[in-house]
Amino acid sequence: MLRVEELVAGYGRIRVLHGLDLRLDQGEVVALLGRNGAGKSTLLKAIIGLVPVRSGRIRLEDRPIEHLPAYRRAALGLGYVPEERRIFPELTVRENLELAARPGGPWSIERVYALFPRLAEIEHRPGGYLSGGEQQMLTLARTLVTNPKILLLDEPTEGLAPILVRAIAATIERLKGEGMPILLAEQNLAFTGGLADRAYVLETGEVRLAGPMNALVQDPRVRELLAL
Amino acid sequence: MNLDLGFLLQQFLTGLATASTLFLLAVGLSLIFGALGIVNFAHGSFYMLGAYLLYWAVRGNPEGLWWGLVEVAAIGLTLGALVERALLRPVYPRPEHHQILLTYALLLVIEDGVKLLFGAAYKSLGPPQALAHPVWIAGAPFPAYYLVQILLAALVAVLLWLFLKRTRMGLWIRAITQDRAMLEALGVPVPRLLTAVFALGIALAALGGGVTLPMQTVSPGAAVEAVINAFIVVVVGGLGSIWGSLLGAFLIGEIQAFGVMLWPEFSIAFVYLLMAGVLLIRPWGLLGRPPALRT
Numbered sequence: 242m243l244r245v246e247e248l249v250a251g252y253g254r255i256r257v258l259h260g261l262d263l264r265l266d267q268g269e270v271v272a273l274l275g276r277n278g279a280g281k282s283t284l285l286k287a288i289i290g291l292v293p294v295r296s297g298r299i300r301l302e303d304r305p306i307e308h309l310p311a312y313r314r315a316a317l318g319l320g321y322v323p324e325e326r327r328i329f330p331e332l333t334v335r336e337n338l339e340l341a342a343r344p345g346g347p348w349s350i351e352r353v354y355a356l357f358p359r360l361a362e363i364e365h366r367p368g369g370y371l372s373g374g375e376q377q378m379l380t381l382a383r384t385l386v387t388n389p390k391i392l393l394l395d396e397p398t399e400g401l402a403p404i405l406v407r408a409i410a411a412t413i414e415r416l417k418g419e420g421m422p423i424l425l426a427e428q429n430l431a432f433t434g435g436l437a438d439r440a441y442v443l444e445t446g447e448v449r450l451a452g453p454m455n456a457l458v459q460d461p462r463v464r465e466l467l468a469l
Numbered sequence: 470m471n472l473d474l475g476f477l478l479q480q481f482l483t484g485l486a487t488a489s490t491l492f493l494l495a496v497g498l499s500l501i502f503g504a505l506g507i508v509n510f511a512h513g514s515f516y517m518l519g520a521y522l523l524y525w526a527v528r529g530n531p532e533g534l535w536w537g538l539v540e541v542a543a544i545g546l547t548l549g550a551l552v553e554r555a556l557l558r559p560v561y562p563r564p565e566h567h568q569i570l571l572t573y574a575l576l577l578v579i580e581d582g583v584k585l586l587f588g589a590a591y592k593s594l595g596p597p598q599a600l601a602h603p604v605w606i607a608g609a610p611f612p613a614y615y616l617v618q619i620l621l622a623a624l625v626a627v628l629l630w631l632f633l634k635r636t637r638m639g640l641w642i643r644a645i646t647q648d649r650a651m652l653e654a655l656g657v658p659v660p661r662l663l664t665a666v667f668a669l670g671i672a673l674a675a676l677g678g679g680v681t682l683p684m685q686t687v688s689p690g691a692a693v694e695a696v697i698n699a700f701i702v703v704v705v706g707g708l709g710s711i712w713g714s715l716l717g718a719f720l721i722g723e724i725q726a727f728g729v730m731l732w733p734e735f736s737i738a739f740v741y742l743l744m745a746g747v748l749l750i751r752p753w754g755l756l757g758r759p760p761a762l763r764t
């Protein structure tokens with residue numbers, strides 16, 4: 242579904258990704274592992290179009306998209322959930338959802354409220370007043386209502402209490418069960434271990450290791466690359 | 470000093486009429502800064518252009534005012550969209566001073582353009598016949614046209630509020646001031662949205678210039694005066710805030726109207742005092758956001 246070929250990208254003159262290859266197929270959950278600064282977020286931003294691509298290809302269902310602006314890529318079915326959550330602080334929870342909602346798929350505002358009942362309870366609260374966990378639910382819900390074909394999830398468990406981590410894991414499990422392909426950037430090996438089918442381990446903007454998740458979890462090199 | 474009720478009411482309404490013009494002028498400046506992050510030094514030029522366009526559209530016949538205003542707003546929309554596409558879009562990635570230089574250059578070009586097309590002399594147009602006479606309010610005479618100006622600005626404020634609060638595009642415009650890149654990543658066509666906001670802001674300024682023409686003459690120098698007034702309003706009210714523009718325009722209109730009563734030679738000093746006071750106590754304006762909350 243999604244293919245990244247020899248991708249070079251960065252910020253201004255700084256290169257962060259140095260010729261990266263990656264694949265995400267229908268129904269797969271693929272983890273993107275790597276310690277702080279490895280380039281996970283930069284890769285997801287380059288895929289959605291928030292970081293300019295210097296060279297290389299990004300294909301969505303065989304169509305090259307690296308030259309398209311971010312809103313066109315989103316309209317083609319890429320759903321990006323940022324690490325920093327980026328809730329619109331002065332809009333209410335409901336408005337945060339309404340501005341993104343796009344019909345033509347299973348996800349409506351009512352359905353994400355059913356998935357995260359807490360959001361329905363606080364739907365009139367401004368985004369700036371949400372707790373970290375509420376923000377994480379909202380940022381995921383907001384991307385879901387765009388009805389994406391692919392989900393790019395950047396560290397959804399960062400800074401969350403264990404109970405919320407389990408709730409997010411259950412949600413990802415459920416999305417996976419519905420056949421949603423997910424590219425999941427994470428540092429939490431225990432969290433990804435049970436969810437992902439395959440993984441790529443990044444270091445300084447390059448893929449160091451790749452393979453099935455259950456093999457990588459055992460691999461001592463992975464623990465070393467993640468500095469565990 | 471005559472302090473009867475009719476006189477006070479008359480001053481108050483005169484202040485409101487000034488505020489109406491200031492609101493139409495400043496609200497677009499504020500909207501444009503909020504969404505595009507650009508300080509539009511040419512904003513007053515589009516206000517002035519609106520007055521000239523109305524003058525041209527009615528061809529000397531004051532009865533053509535209403536249809537003329539519709540034309541002015543439509544031309545303002547088109548012109549705003551063209552300027553955004555052709556001139557502003559290329560400078561978004563550039564440093565801020567390039568954007569300022571560009572809008573300043575636009576101010577100069579429009580001023581000279583107007584001189585070429587209309588000459589340097591003052592132009593004027595009377596109000597339509599039906600509004601040319603004063604109405605008597607609490608025993609004091611008041612220009613009927615001022616009431617129309619006030620109603621029109623109030624109508625624009627209400628429509629703008631409904632647009633921003635109730636429509637999807639309005640929701641996007643509120644969001645774009647907070648996090649443009651995230652909005653785009655969610656699939657919202659941000660470039661088209663920026664064009665729309667600039668066009669709307671310019672149309673409002675042009676409309677403001679047009680509406681004011683029947684009560685004021687226009688000359689090429691009106692642009693600079695207008696843009697300074699617009700800046701005072703947004704500094705007081707808060708740059709980027711619609712309600713701030715409304716409040717700023719109201720305060721400045723009334724301070725001018727009552728300042729003239731108290732100290733005619735220095736009435737403008739009260740306006741600057743207000744501005745200085747706001748800058749000292751709330752540098753981001755009465756209804757603006759402190760910079761720390763901006764994203």
Ligand SMILES: Nc1ncnc2c1ncn2[C@@H]1O[C@H](COP(=O)(O)OP(=O)(O)OP(=O)(O)O)[C@@H](O)[C@H]1O
Nearest residue numbers: 252255257275276277278279280281282283284428
């Ligand atoms: N806006 C930016 N400008 C310049 N360099 C940046 C910017 N954002 C990130 N970088 C650099 O790019 C590199 C990769 O950062 P990135 O955020 O992609 O890492 P990450 O794997 O997501 O890390 P983390 O686990 O901390 O989120 C780092 O060296 C970082 O300093």
Ligand SMILES: [Mg+2]
Nearest residue numbers: 281282283324
């Ligand atoms: Mg990151």
